Amino acid sequence: MRVAVVGASGNSGTALLHALREEEQVTExxxxxxxxPDGTAAPYDVARWEQVDIAAPVALADGEDFVVDELARALDGVDTVVHLAWLIQPNHERDLLRRANVDGTRRVVEACLRAGVGHLVVASSVGSYSPVDDDERRDESWPAHGSATTSHYAVDKAAQERILDEAEAAGLSVARVRPALVFDADAGAEIMRLFLGALVPPALLRPGGLPFLPLPAGLRLQVVHGDDLADAYRRIIVQGATGAFNIATEPVLTGKDLAEVLDHGRVVEVPPAALRPVVSLAWQARALAADAGWLDMAMNVPLMDTTRARTELGWEPRGEAKETLRELLVGMVEGQGTPSPQMRPRESWPQDQLPPGSVPADGLVAEAEEDSAAHRVPAHLQRDILGLYLSDHLTGATAGLERSERMAADYADTDHGEELARVALEIREERELLVNLMDSLSLRRRPHRQAAAWVAERAGRLKVNERPGGSPMTPVLESELMRSAVMGKLGLWQTLVELSPDLGLPAPMFEALAQQARDQAETYERFHQHIIGTAFRQGEID
Structure with a gap:
């Protein structure tokens, strides 16, 4: 049996690779x-790696999705796909999260259908369930429409469930795994980074570190150890199981349980309504990585009944809930991780991401970043130079878009109007692609430069010509400028073709954009050839 794991370098993916190493039925x-990740280190050495970014933006006039093409190629000959990839940070960039999580799931489904994969296993969540206001256990038949509309995580998990409904209708066998909070020691550094952020001292989580524990009143949590969740995935893969499975260990944790694990037993319950604005303000100030939607979701999710997983899969968790939480807290205090970009231990964080009181490893270089999300540019690339390079091209694209749309409007009634309008639309889509690409890579856009380019281009329109109807030389110069601009843009796409393997982006997309730039240059060349005669002689442009 050949198994592909999308998001195999994350927390659940790392645990699943450990489990699959020992599974005799899995041959690849x-x-x-x-x-x-480091493919020479366990457990990542068990896999053959393919680099694909399912959140990569695509903006081509024909709508072709090169990410799906790349995924389908990687899934050729695979029997089961396990989709675990999910982006939590940067949660200040909502469009990026939805593209990664919802559109990313749609891309995985489409790639499975194209590649002829028969079995898809997807990481859903307890957060996908509709909200409740009691402690009654719910099985998998409970509606999955999202536990909180204020939680981007819950909203996107519910949207993912609808995509899986469509996948089943298209004939794909689908298993939906709905786990509780997934904890283990190796996730310590990652969870600190994703949910607490760089301003929270890890020492506070050490047993006895807090004089008391403030928690929202009525909080109760279900958790599961990463290894136990991986065992559930392994059983679903081997058995070819379909349908939904709740995965959680016992017992349900209350605020008092959390306080006992932190070794002082003193908990102060705070009304959630009073706590929410504090969390929201801390998130807005970048002092806390998790937004208030996580609190809303925690207070509304149902308690899950795990009978189906136990009876049909033969699954039994080995980790007890309090011990699982204690293991996570130790991992968070010690900054544990693995040789994966997402799971890297705290000792390898950039200095600006280290919590107070932490001692950075020797030789680390501080790098500014708005959110606590992991860098999305690999360390062997010069992040600052790449960011400046893309920002400069975005500045040029901003001015070029203004000029191309003005030309399309000015010459709409000529023989070249349709071509110029098509090129202007392509340039708009390309600029949007560049914006999304920089957001995906967590690179600064430097909007003041784009604003200056927009103002400069608008100011250029105020040039006073000697003729009331405008100078006939204007279209000549404009076509020459735009021809030069799109040829400069050709260099951008060629550069990204070269860098695409490092960034996990589809090289064919940038190759197609490079050809599109050549075609645009030819359009402006044809327009230029048409008007140069009339510009310097008597007559009008047809």
Whole structure:
């Protein structure tokens, strides 16, 4: 059996690779990730790696999705796909999260259908369930429409469920795994980074570190150890199981349980309504990585009944809930991780991401970043130079878009109007692609430069010509400028073709954009050839 794991370098993916190493029925594992982990280190050495970013933006006039093409190629000959990839940070960039999580799931489904994969296993969540206001256990038949509309995580998990409904209708066998909070020691550094952020001292989580524990009143949590969740995935893969499975261990944790694990037993319950604005303000100030939607979701999710997983899969968790939480807290205090970009231990964080009181490893270089999300540019690339390069091209694209749309409007009634309008639309789509690409890579856009380019281009329109109707030389100069601009843009796409393997982006997309730039240059060349005669002689442009 050949198994592909999308998001294999994350927390659940790492645990699943450990589990699949010992599974005799699995003959090959294909690991798919946006950035490769250390393929020589366990457990990542069990997989053959393919680098694909399922959140990569695509903006081509014909709508072709090169990410799906790349995924389908990577899934050729695979029997089961396990889709675990999910982006939590940067949660200030909502469009990026939806593209990665919802559109990313749609891309995985489409790639499975194209590649003829028969079995898809997807990481859903307890957050996908509709909200409740009691402690009654719910099985998998409970509606999955999202536990909180204020939670981007819950909203996107519910949207993912609808995509899986469509996948089943298209004939794909689908298993939906709905786990509780997934904890283990190796996730310590990652969870600190994703949910607490760089301003929270890890020492506070050490047993006895807090004089008391403030928690929202009525909080109760279900958790599961990463290894136990991986065992559930393994059983679903081997058995070819379909349908939904709740995965959680016992007992349900209350605020008092959390306080006992932290070794002081003193908890102060705070009304959630009073706590929410504090969390929201801390998130807005970048002092806390998790937004208030996580609190809303925690207070509304149902308690899950795990009978189906136990009876049909033969699954039994080995980790007890309090011990699982204690293991996570130790991992968070010690900054544990693995040789994966997402799971890297705290000792390898850039200095600006280290919590107070932490001692950075020697030789680390501080790098500014708005959110606590992991860098989305691999360390061997010069992040600052790449960011400046893309920002400069975005500045040029901003001015070029203004000029191209003005030309399309000015010459709409000529023989070249349709071609110029098509090129202007392509340039708009390309600029949007560049914006999304920089957001995906967490690179600064430097909007003041784009604003200056827009103002400069608008100011150029105020040039006073000697003729009331405008100078006939204007279209000549404009076509020459735009021809030069799109040829400069050709260099951008060629550069990204070269860098695409490092960034996990589809090279064919940038190759197609490079050809599109050549075609645009030819359009402006034809327009230029048509008008140069009339510009310097008597007559009008047809």
């Amino acid at each position: 594992v294909v690991g798919i990730a946006r950035r490769r």
